Amino acid sequence: MRDLDDALDQLNHAARHSDAPLGDVRARVLAAAAAEESPRRAHRSRRWFLPVAAAAAAALIAGTVVTRGEPAPQPSTGGTQALPGATTSVVPDVTLLSAREMLNNAADAIKTVDPQLAPGQYRYIAEHAWYSRGVQHGVSVDAPDQTIKGYTYLKETAREVWIPQDQTQDWLEKRSWLPGVRWLGGSIPQSEADEPRAMDTDTGERRGKCGDFFPKSQPRKVCGDPTDWDSPEFYTALPRDPEAIVEYLREATAHRGSAPATMFHWGVEILRAGLMPADLRASWYRALALLDGVTVYDAAVTLDGRTGTAIGIEDVHERRDLIVDPATGEFIGERTVAGPQPHDAWITPGTVTGFSSITTKVVNSLGETG
Template sequence: MTERGDHELDEALASLHLEARVSDRSLDDARAKLMAEASSASAPASFPSKSPFRRRGLVVGVAAAAAALVGGAVAFGGSGGAPERQPAAQSAQPTTSQQPTKRDVSLLSASQVLNDTADKITATDPELRPGQYRYIEVRGSYLRGFQVGTSQEVVSAPTGYTYLADVTYQTWIPGDVTREWLERRVAGDAKLIGSSTPASEVPAYQPVDTDTGERRGACGDFFPKAQPKKVCGDKTDMAQPAFYEDLPRDPDQLLAWLRDYTSQRGSAPTTMFHFGIQFLTSGIMPADLRGPFLRAMAKIDGVKVVEEASTPDGRTGIALGLDSDSERRDLIVDPEKGEVIGEQTVAKEQADYPWIKPGTVTGSVSVTTKVADAIGVVPAS
């Protein structure tokens, strides 16, 4: 593949990851798009007509959108072909005795926790002085892997492997969002969470190109060749502040808006909850919208308190989840401090990858926001 082809495929993969992150539709379209991209580097990229989210990779669907191809295979782990087989490096997992004891939160109701969190919110939007930037840090663990076949095949079961890879996204946003933004991506450790073959036969993990490096662009347009073209101030792009400006601040009106926003996907409770999590963990939702939005989320049918959970940056909160056949999506809040601190995804019985055991955490994210004194400078803790 040419250097130009590599670059275009990187941008195509990044955009497909982001579309998958907010999609509850069948993955057939995403598989077909990526197969076309992988088979012809010179072909123009094919993207959905409207992408509501353009920031970071999906906790749930990154590998699903790009690794499960009908009758084919795609490897994640570098810009070249599949890596040579070698023993996979895996992070040591703590024993049960080493894991901290979780408190029992089973008697709490989701409505109680979400409304309590909303009551305790004291955060205000930062006032940036000249030269300062809003800093958003997202620490996450994302699915990366390789799969041949799909779980729907009858002739033979799919084969492959799946890693949970750590990636940190650092974003600097100026007060005037039309100016240049900076995003820095840093790949970390990866842990094998399942495979159809012995772990010793699984290739060692290699970070994908879009999980590393720095990218700059006005209005956060970090992949300028991606289609559809990013429009500054687009009120349909949830990665831009303009998206949140005109949303209602009344919980009932917000719930109605969320139902309408997800109407093309059926407005199912799982879909509404999924999108609500994306908005709340975007890092750019205005402070005065967070409380009403949490109260709106409390009105979604089926949301329940799951457990006390920790985020990748070490904070502890309460996970509120909603189940689908393939996974459980959790929003993690700290009701004592009035903060949304992250999210996680847990595999269910009908997980997209049959080698991943039910109950396995397949994604985890923490979000923090601060004020940076200059672009590229990480604020002190």
């Protein structure tokens, strides 16, 4: 299996549609379920932070779940809490603009032409993130009214990928288990909760043609697959008309009801790949602006030194934000914020539960980061 999505795909319908608060695993199930009626290879190789482990899927069935999420408390604008590396600065009140205006303005600001790599050059994509890991104990079938128990930590991670000009050649991926770890909460004292430990897939360097870093996974990754978010063919095949993109998002999430929040989540996941061409990104913003409920939440969120505006859609459990630099139209990252009734009862509403900063550039050699 390429990652936990494949394992979750095999779970029975009841497990995949459970209302138990499963944190980031819920998001993965959402993506996997949507993928059942959309191209199944679309998101696999990029969702590196979920370990390749059938045991995790078995744990879900048993009621004990390894989860992911993200960073922590300090007051910030918009009623949310800031993360390590994510701060809020004082800027003019752009919240006077609607989210639709903000996204359309960001689309207008995209003036750059995508860099053309020369032979020997690489596209470098770096993701710095905090994801939650913890344990949840499911309720017994004999006592369905039992309170779910568990705990959540925040863990700092990084992923770097080098993609050659000829994508059929070897890519390099490096995953790092960084030192940051923070307690987010739990139904037991922190002293009784084990800190997260790195799994095999959390660290190390891997190489593979077309980004096939796990060649024994099934189904096999295929170069030029038009359903794979890592493939240029995927982006070439997507429409550029915003209304048509909305229809694509609706069809891709049909299995989950195509709610605006679900469609927005799917759209942000594709942006996270770091490979979307500039012309498509402009249309993508305009498409997301058409979704009901899209709102500007923070005027100035700083991720790893870059400041952008957080735009998202909230439901009762959580909110997913994309963070865009309105001056350049650059997608600089994303985050998840706990809603009024968080999936995990021990999480305080308004807590930032997800964070990642995405950086892309062209470098001249494999392994170069400058």
